[in-house]
Amino acid sequence: MGFPLIPVVEYLNYLNTTRKRSNTVKTYRYALKQYFMYLREKKKDYREIHLRRLDGVCPMVEEST
Numbered sequence: 001m002g003f004p005l006i007p008v009v010e011y012l013n014y015l016n017t018t019r020k021r022s023n024t025v026k027t028y029r030y031a032l033k034q035y036f037m038y039l040r041e042k043k044k045d046y047r048e049i050h051l052r053r054l055d056g057v058c059p060m061v062e063e064s065t
Contacts, residue, residue, distance in 0.1 A: 011028075012028065
């Protein structure tokens with residue numbers, strides 16, 4: 001099971017450098033943490049997850065595909 005620490009930190013830094021509001025960055029950080037905790041609980045590696053597998057789980061993903 002992996003956790004992409006460096007890419008996540010880089011993404012959060014990107015949000016900061018593009019002047020996103022601190023609450024936005026905090027919300028993204030929290031959501032990412034929850035997502036990776038969920039994957040750990042389900043014993044899934046983030047590299048194995050594809051958007052098609054999220055169909056039916058997240059309405060937003062269904063609308064964008």
